[in-house]
Amino acid sequence: MNFRHRRFVMVVRILFGAFMVFSGIGGLKSGASLEGIPVEMLPTMKVLWATGIFQMIKVTEVVAGLMLVTGLYPALAAIFLAPICIGVIIVNSRMTPDFLFMGFVISAFNIFLGYAYWDKYKKLFERK
DSSP: OOHHHHHHHHHHHHHHHHHHHHHHHHHHHHGGGOTTOOGGGHHHHHHHHHHTHHHHHHHHHHHHHHHHHHTSSHHHHHHHHHHHHHHHHHHHHHHOGGGHHHHHHHHHHHHHHHHHTHHHHGGGGOOO
């Protein structure tokens, strides 16, 4: 990766990380009240909150986002966020298609980082 690409990867990494940090903090701050959640998603979000899955997702977003912003193991942080991005697309496509665009944006950032860090992921896909 040449210098120009390195800068672009850094910009995408920081933007994606900052978005995930703010999303995670906002989700944790809203608490069990779930204010700002679309009406269609309220029953699902209440179940996720009551079981603790929602908090786990939001803490993962904050930690992985901070890892991306600071540059601490960014390839690992992108792997942590991949299932969350897929989940956002699936949930939004089924319940609130109006918010699907944001799922595609964060997934595009994650896919780009996966491409940028592919050298670190190659060994995961090798057969022995």
